[in-house]
Amino acid sequence: MDRFKNSSDSVSDPARSLATIDATSSTPLDSAPKAIFVGTGGDVAVRAIDDATAVILRNVPAGTILPIRAAQVDPAHTTARDIVGLY
Template identity: 85%
Template sequence: MDRFKNSSDSVSDPARSLAAISATSPAPLNSAPKAIFIGSGGDVSIRAIDDESAVTLRNVPSGTILPIRAAQLDPALTTARDIVGLY
């Protein structure tokens, strides 16, 4: 579900809501965030909302904000932790 599809809130606008994202669950995210924050760095295997498969971003530093509309994280390949969705 894309919460911003029919909204006047733009993807480039600041986040209005935050939610922890589990990097241990293979389930798709309930809603696509505007971006994701990486609290504790590592690899992030992520599938964007318009992609068929995940791509692994290696060595993402702690404190990084990734401007990616995430659909799903792959827990088998994601070593980063403390991930927060910015909605």
């Protein structure tokens, strides 16, 4: 039972859905997550929804949640794996 199912959902609310982000694909994400979870640490090159280019976040530890509205993960510069979008 979800006591909050009739509540509005904002970007700062907990995720209601999860989806694997393929860090080997250069395809833009279908929709921007509220945040991304990094399962296996490394570099994450991510383009945020309001940016034209990706920025590399270096040495992101495993288990980190990045509060980034990502539009795309750049596979050429991403070494982290097991990335999950929190929607």
